[in-house]
Amino acid sequence: DRIVNRAADHGMLWVNAAGNYGKSHWQGAFTDTRGDGWHEFTPGNKLFPLEIGVDEIALVLLTWVDWPGSSLDYGVNLFWEGGGGNLTLMSYSDTAQQGKQPPVEAILAFTLPRGKYYLAIKKQEATEDARFHLYSLIQDFPDAVSAGSLVSPATARGAFAVGATNGFDQVQKYSSQGPTADGRIKPDLVAPDAVSTATYGRLGFPGTSASTPHVAGAAALVLSAFPRMSVPQVREYLE
Numbered sequence: 746d747r748i749v750n751r752a753a754d755h756g757m758l759w760v761n762a763a764g765n766y767g768k769s770h771w772q773g774a775f776t777d778t779r780g781d782g783w784h785e786f787t788p789g790n791k792l793f794p795l796e797i798g799v800d801e802i803a804l805v806l807l808t809w810v811d812w813p814g815s816s817l818d819y820g821v822n823l824f825w826e827g828g829g830g831n832l833t834l835m836s837y838s839d840t841a842q843q844g845k846q847p848p849v850e851a852i853l854a855f856t857l858p859r860g861k862y863y864l865a866i867k868k869q870e871a872t873e874d875a876r877f878h879l880y881s882l883i884q885d886f887p888d889a890v891s892a893g894s895l896v897s898p899a900t901a902r903g904a905f906a907v908g909a910t911n912g913f914d915q916v917q918k919y920s921s922q923g924p925t926a927d928g929r930i931k932p933d934l935v936a937p938d939a940v941s942t943a944t945y946g947r948l949g950f951p952g953t954s955a956s957t958p959h960v961a962g963a964a965a966l967v968l969s970a971f972p973r974m975s976v977p978q979v980r981e982y983l984e
Contacts (some may be wrong), residue, residue, distance in 0.1 A: 746901035753903025758976045760961040761904040762953035763895050763932040764921035769881040770894035775819075775866070775874035784866035784877075786888075792863035793823070793879070794887050802837070803854040804882040805864060808847075809875035815848035817871040821879075823852050826861040835862070839869065848875070876926075894921040895931050905964075905980055906932035909956040911939070922954055934983060936960050940979050 749759050771793065776785045781792040797803055807821040820839035824832040835857060838850035866877065879886075879891065899906035899921070908920040916935060923931030936959035939949045949955060960983065967979050974982070 746898050746904075749901035750903040752862055753901075753976065756976055758964055758979055759898075759901075759904050760957055760964065761899045761901075761906055762957045763899045763906045763908045765909075765919045765952050766894040766896065766921045767891040767917070767919045768885040769919075770921070771879040771886055771888065771890045772877060772893045773870060774876045775871075776962065777868065777874075782868045784868070784963045791865050793865070794886060795823075795862045795881065796884060797857055797862050799859055801857070802883060803852060803857060803862070805852040806850050806880040806882065807838070807850040807866065807877060808880075810875045811875060813847060814845045815842040816844040817848065817873065817875050817958040818842040819848075819850065819871065819875060819877075820867045820869055820885075821850045821852060822865045822867060823854060824863045824865060825858060827858075827864065832863070841866075841869070842915070855941040891918075891922045893926075895923050895925065896921060899931065901924045902927075902929070904914055905934065905956045905960065905983075907953060907960045908932040908935040909938040909951070909953045910935045914938060915953070919951075920956075933980070936963075938965055 761943050778785060785791055786793050803823060812818050818841055820837060822834060823836040825835045827833055836852045836854040838852050840846060840850060842848060898904055909917040911917055925931055936956040938955035939951045941947045942949050963983060964979055967982055968974060
């Protein structure tokens with residue numbers, strides 16, 4: 746985000762994809778009514794469901810608002826529900842955050858057996874309760890929270906963040922949404938995805954990464970017509 750802000754301060758229009766985590770994101774503050782160190786996603790419920798298909802991998806990212814280096818130490822766990830409802834720990838991420846480590850934990854799990862899966866967050870050592878963002882890079886969450894699913898560097902003040910719409914100008918459900926951690930409205934604009942292109946053919950490809958070139962191209966056309974426009978003026982014109 747700091748890199749993007751510096752670029753914007755030097756006169757660059759930085760157009761950035763908002764992200765595709767509107768259906769695979771959850772956010773919330775650490776809650777532990779029982780005092781056992783496990784986060785409760787809802788009162789008394791420590792398990793967050795995750796549906797993993799046959800031969801699928803799991804790639805899960807947990808982060809919390811304590812950048813750039815965190816002294817709040819949390820871990821994320823992946824449990825499998827086997828026969829009889831018994832839970833088996835399949836994978837976990839528990840890097841020690843001691844002030845210099847980033848507030849990130851990530852799970853990558855292969856060759857998982859068929860069945861129900863759950864994520865759980867454990868406080869290892871922290872003097873305050875963090876606010877989490879939980880992402881799945883493969884599966885959608887049954888209990889997804891689209892608000893706050895925007896990812897860096899689209900969160901940057903200097904980024905012109907772009908979300909995705911379909912051919913009927915409806916926002917795609919997977920398109921990441923704001924607000925940012927400090928309450929700013931994002932994305933700044935939406936544009937269509939999955940359109941015909943010379944490179945990808947008639948059907949194109951989905952995602953905010955496909956929508957972003959529409960806005961960058963529109964900005965280039967505006968600057969061609971009005972070369973004396975400043976970056977803020979171009980942004981305002983497009984909005």
